[in-house]
Amino acid sequence: MRAVDALMECLKAEGVDVVFGLPGGANLPTYDAFYDAGIRHILVRHEAGGGHAAEGYAKATGKVGVALATSGPGATNLITPICDAMMDSVPVVFITGQVRTELLGTDGFQEADMIGISMPIVKHSFMIQDPLEIPRSIHEAFHLARTGRPGPVVVDIPQDLSRADIPYEPVSDVRLPGYQPTTEGNQKQIRIAAKALANARRPIIYAGGGVVASGAAAELTELATCDRFPVTCTVMGLGGFPGTHEQWLGMLGMHGTRAANYAMDEADLICAIGARFDDRVTGKLSEFAPRAKFIHIDIDPAEISKNVPAHIPIVGDAKNILPRLTAEYRALGADPGRLEEWWSRIRVWQERHPLRYEDSTDSEIKPQFMIQALYEATGGEAIVSSDVGQHQMWAAQYYNFPRPRRWINSGGLGTMGFGLPAAMGAKVGCPDQTVVCIAGDGSVQMNMQELATCSQEGIAIKVFIMNNGYLGMVRQWQELFWDKRYSQVDMGQWPDFVKLAEAYGATGLRLDDKHTLVSDMKEALATDGPVLVDVRVTREENTYPMIPAGQPARNMVG
Amino acid sequence: MGEPATKEVLSLDELEAVSGLRTGRKHILSILVENKPGVLTRIAGLFARRGFNIDTLAVGPTDDERLSRITLTLDGALHPIDQVTKQLHKLVNVLKIRDLEPRETLARELAMFKVSADGASRAEVMQLCEIFRGKVVDVTKRSLVIELTGTCEKVDAFEQLVRPFGLIEMARTGEIAIARGRSET
The missing domain is CATH 3.40.50.970 (Thiamin diphosphate (ThDP)-binding fold, Pyr/PP domains)
Incomplete structure (x- = not known):
């Protein structure tokens, strides 16, 4: 053959x-x-x-x-x-x-x-x-x-x-002698980790994309709730822990919540699971979590102690390790009362510094409101892909992902143009689910052409463009750190997304009234085939809170 | 599940970070790799992009034709060696890495020195060569080529000594190494 x-x-x-x-x-x-x-x-x-x-x-x-x-x-x-x-x-x-x-x-x-x-x-x-x-x-x-x-x-x-002819026989095994990933997790290390957790007075679980990749979201919830451990996730880990849970502190890092970042800053023990201490999480590395000891669970041994030295490294698959850690912890019978003081401190941060924005007094759509409206219109149940920029961070902040594999974004590389084709792939893989893409007017133009693919193949994604006519995140940085010298960030009014959608054989809609936004969005979601929605939002709105690049978490602004 | 030697009470203050440390000495890594095209590129590329400096590198066949051995030396003062070895282990073609313990290792390199040696200095250079158990492998009226094997420190010392006579050229292989005794490298 x-x-x-x-x-x-x-x-x-x-x-x-x-x-x-x-x-x-x-x-x-x-x-x-x-x-x-x-x-x-x-x-x-x-x-x-x-x-x-x-x-x-x-x-x-x-x-x-x-x-x-x-x-x-x-x-x-x-x-x-x-x-x-x-x-x-x-x-x-x-x-x-x-x-x-x-x-x-x-x-x-x-x-x-x-x-x-x-x-x-x-x-x-x-x-x-x-x-x-x-x-x-x-x-x-x-x-x-x-x-x-x-x-x-x-x-x-x-x-x-x-095109050569070969005799084909099915291959039933793979032979890769140089590739033997460790999945098990060392029991002795797991036991030490359990003891450390039992002795911690200000612990926090910091979970990353590894929890999602491992399929260990349920196991993470089990661990977190076997006592009352506060949980935060990276932008890659969102959905790995329910976004509506009372132990959920929100995302951490550059645009994370103050509660999550302050808790990391003051923690005495950080349990990192499938996370890699990226600079967008740590801020200034030398001042990151200065009081904390680290448990680091990861399947890739090279991640452990790469950026932050681990005190209790555990190499293996989170799905395998977390239930054993939970069992070891339960066996210790730790006093849950010891976390009361920690929680009251966290609750103060949560009450004083919730995610907030100043809503418009007229019909103008604030970008944060747009995400909340989409959450409401989809009942929080959509698969959401995003591009990269302000809209991505607002989506991460305001769409409370209830389950893993619902949030599809480019976290590490930060690839503009990722969202639309990723939504297309997600919809092909999950045809029965609602798949939406939250895009920026800058990002979406980088892989716009795939709308033709969606029309041809009948891939019914719903793309919501958060249109502020700017490369918004760059504009924000120029405003905050470059003296408002807006250099090459104004995208103007082009293209006309509604006409473009129609040219691609998709449905194009334009929304600019906040009062009807939820019902308009519902209508867009109910429309057959691919839909491109041009949502006009406030032009100059900043993504807050924010840890300025290279600074420690406690210097959050906004 | 019963692991001995873990204390019942564990204070967080007792915990110490377990890796990521710089040792401050020279390390010789002996790396067994699959003898396939591109393997050396993968290793060299890894070092380049992670910012690890290789001091010396030697590649050659082993007793098994499917495998090659790469011996490389690097400075443990500049790099956390455990991070280097963990990154190397992620390469699928890398089968085994040993960070050789200096006292249990025999390390040698081959060096060739072209030294100007006319008349008066010739005898002196040849005397040095003899002390270092080198071998003169080429002679002209005005130069000698000396072959020398030994640890890199020995080769360094010889270089210092012959340099004043006029070192025209030098070529070194970088160290290769093997574990002492019966055990495998």
Whole structure:
């Protein structure tokens, strides 16, 4: 059988039900195989859109996403999604075409050294050198993408090798002697962690995207509620703990709540779970949580003590570790009364400094109000993707995510243009769910073209553009830190999103009245097919509160 | 579940951070990798982007043709070695890493020195060569090429001594190392 037909068999064996891609010269054989392989292929309009769609699919479903591109520019267009998937630990397999082996290294037409270019931003990559390697490499790629700390894997297949004939036998095992992730978690360390928790008077649980990736949200709630541990999450961890729970302090970090950041600042014990102490969380590292000792639970040993030295490191899968930690903690019979003082201090912060904004007195829509309206219109039950910028932070602050895998954003790389294609991928993976994208008028234009894909494929995403006519977050920084010298942030009135939506075969709406916003949004949500909603919001509104970059949490402003 | 030696009461004050420390000495890492294309690039790239400086690097075959051994030395005063090894372990083609204990390790490198040696200085250079158990492998009227093996400290010392005579060129392999005794490196 042709190697590409074997490739299709491998994809089916891995349970792949959909791939996102765009054909070209070097992957023509693969596309010939797709012709009758019986795998759904979604023809995207730009490879980056395909890559982000595969990410959105993976984040919403927990399954491995697949994106395809041809050699050269097709492959390099995948670089941003690959890097994004690396930073946010998203399981995606990227399959790229490559020029014929005889042309390799000759600067042939559409030749790019994809393995070399992507090397720093992949979990692993395979350069196929013999068609016989294809089936095993594909299975190894899926195994690597999905297990341990998930991440992107690239498989680069030269055109001539992909059309070669090979004897195909299903591969039932993977052989990766250099890859053995630790999932178990050391019992002795878990016991020490339980004791530390039992002795802490000002503890806090700081959970990240690892809790979501591990599927350990229920286990986290179990741990948090076996006593009354306060919980905060990173922007990647939102939904890992219910956003309406009474022990929930809100998101932490640069635009987190004061309660969460102050609690981190004053804590005596921080239990970090699947989080990596990013600079947007720690602020000034030398003054981060100065009184705290750290339990650090992570499946990636290299994260432990990378930025902040851990006192009790536990390497393993949170889903495996948290129930054992909860059991050990329960067995100690700690006195819950000891946390009273801590909670009364936290409650003061919560009462004094809730998330707040000054609402308009007329019909003007404040951006924060827009998120609250969307929360109400969707009953808090939508899968929400977002782009990157002010709207992302407001969405993170005001949409109280009740469950994991409902919040799909680009946290680590901060990729503008992520939201729309990610929503598309999420909707393909979860066709029965309401999928909305909260976009900025700047971000959305970076992968707008995928609206055509949505129309063609009937992917009914609802995109809500928070339109302030600015690159809002950059404008905010220029206002606060660059003396209001607004340099290259005014996006003007272009394009006309309603007309553009119609040109793409989607429904376009414009909303600018806060009094009817919720019902207008409900109407948009009830409209068939893809819908693009241009919501006009206050032009110059700042995202607060805020830890100015490079400063400690207690210096929060706004 | 019964692990001994954990104290019943644990005060938070007793907890100490367990890693991320700088040792302040030279480290020799012996890394067993799969003999596949691109492996060295992955390792070199990792060092470059994480800002780890490699002092020396030597790559060669092992007794198993499917494997290669990379020996590299780096300064434990500049880098937290545990972070370096943990990052290396994430590379799928890396099978095994040993941070070799200096006292239990035999480390050697090969160096070649081209020294100007005419008339008067020739005898002196050859005498130094003999003291260091080097070997003269090429002679012309005005120069000598000396081959020397030893620890990097020995090679450094020899370099200091011959430099005043006129060191024309020098080439060094970087150290390779193997564990003493029966146990595997």
